[in-house]
Amino acid sequence: MVDIIAIRRDLHRHPEVGFTEFRTASRVVEILKSLGYDVIYGKDALDGASRRGVPSEQKLEEAYQRALAHGANLQIVEQMRGGYTAVIGVLKGKEAGPTVAFRFDMDALPVPESTDDDHLPHAQGFRSTFEGNMHACAHDGHTAIGLGLAEKLADRNFAGTIKLIFQPAEEGVRGAYAIVQKGLLDDVDTLYGFHLGTNVPLGEVHGGSTGFLATTKMEAHFYGVSSHAGATPEKGRNALLGAATALLNIHAIPRFSTADTRVNVGVLEGGTAANIIAESAKLIVETRSESEEINQDLEQRVRTIIAHSAAMHELEHSIEVIGSAIPITNDSELAHLAIGEAKQVEGFTSFKETAANSIGSEDCSFMIKRVQQRGGKATYMIIGTDIPAPHHHPKFDIQEEVLPRAVELLDRIARRIAK
Incomplete structure (x- = not known):
């Protein structure tokens, strides 16, 4: 039994x-x-x-x-x-x-x-x-x-x-x-x-x-170039700075008038020491909405922000969907x-x-x-x-x-x- x-x-x-x-x-x-x-x-x-x-x-x-x-x-x-x-x-x-x-x-x-x-x-x-x-x-x-x-x-x-x-x-x-x-x-x-x-x-x-709620969970990686932060900072490409730029702009995405929405960056990781330009960084992000279509819109806005944040700091980047749901x-x-x-x-x-x-x-x-x-x-x-x-x-x-x-x-x- x-x-x-x-x-x-x-x-x-x-x-x-x-x-x-x-x-x-x-x-x-x-x-x-x-x-x-x-x-x-x-x-x-x-x-x-x-x-x-x-x-x-x-x-x-x-x-x-x-x-x-x-x-x-x-x-x-x-x-x-x-x-x-x-x-x-x-x-x-x-x-x-x-x-x-x-x-x-x-x-x-x-x-x-x-x-x-x-x-x-x-x-x-x-x-x-x-x-x-x-x-x-x-x-x-x-x-x-x-x-x-x-x-x-x-x-x-x-x-x-x-x-x-x-x-x-x-x-x-x-x-x-x-x-x-x-x-x-x-x-x-x-x-x-x-x-x-x-x-x-x-x-x-x-x-x-x-x-x-519909949701998309994304893990984004930023790839830069490490360098000495005091001696040769101009030779570095700061992945942590790119990730931080993305974080601030993701949280600046406007709310929607037609459905409840949520965005959140739950993880920001990067860097190894105070005197080293960060070669890599990671964000874990989620979007949510009561509307599947609006959640797709939010996801695309997040992807655009990540791509442009990487570009403005001359970084490479990748995005992986690590979870999702629909209403x-x-x-x-x-x-x-x-x-x-x-x-x-x-x-x-x-x-x-x-x-x-x-x-x-x-x-x-x-x-x-x-x-x-x-x-x-x-x-x-x-x-x-x-x-x-x-x-x-x-x-x-x-x-x-x-x-x-x-x-x-x-x-x-x-x-x-x-x-």
Whole structure:
């Protein structure tokens, strides 16, 4: 029997950031196979070239070896080596019918977890053992729910096909696009995504969530010429100065009158010493908007600023997209169905068919759009849990009683559609 509380706590102890979820994905594969699912993973589960913001080969290999040292199945994870950590479980029911998919994100965050006595994971002995990484956004709970749902549906007492999508690298909106580009959503008739928490209290369910912004995350590099800053400053080409010029002008991009927008330079790095002209520098930038088209406009403005900032200081430059997402449009029919089923689950007491929950971004948006473009329907739910600290905070935690309720809700939704 799948013990979802134990699974959640085990995953919480072993948090792995995007595209390094080797141990997590290995456990998912093992459990799905034990339940009779056909399992797609490794390079069969995502398009490698479409991944965004993949860690360096060194970091990937370090995470791979760490996963093996903490019990990952060698035969499974060797297929994931290099950051191919998506897992898709497929199960056919007792007769023909629709393909119903659910998406669960698996990755953790580079957040050091609290050691305070009032932090439950620390007090009860399941705090992160991977120092500097933490499940600070409930993805350990999401993965546990997915495995609990897999067990429920293993009786095959439904019509059609169930597809359980365990996605890497949601943080930074990096992983979903590569699964979409592999074509793994192309046969899906109905897709449900969801998130725990997001300031929605325990007992409340939202059938559809709005407010997710389109976003583009970019890493820009500036390449100059180093020189002695005192003796021969004119011979240098200051990459840090070019990056700083870009930073100031990116933040000077005007707001838009037709949609909410955001721009931010979150990282500026460069230089080695006070007396050396900086040969290289790096910016990490994000744009956001409630409009996909306006976000594209913002992205182009940022690209123009970077290019001209480099040119005015006689620098070379490069830009890489390391993450992106688009807005979400929920199908009201699915939101209504979800609320109808939630009302049958003991412990759920408050319901909203659709509510605004976010001013962030969510890369499940690419999966939702692909399904809808091909004639299917999709929605993104919120399942409430009280949280002692905000998402991405060192003291973030969830109420574990929400986990079996969420499993029952998703099971009811699956059987309602695939009947």
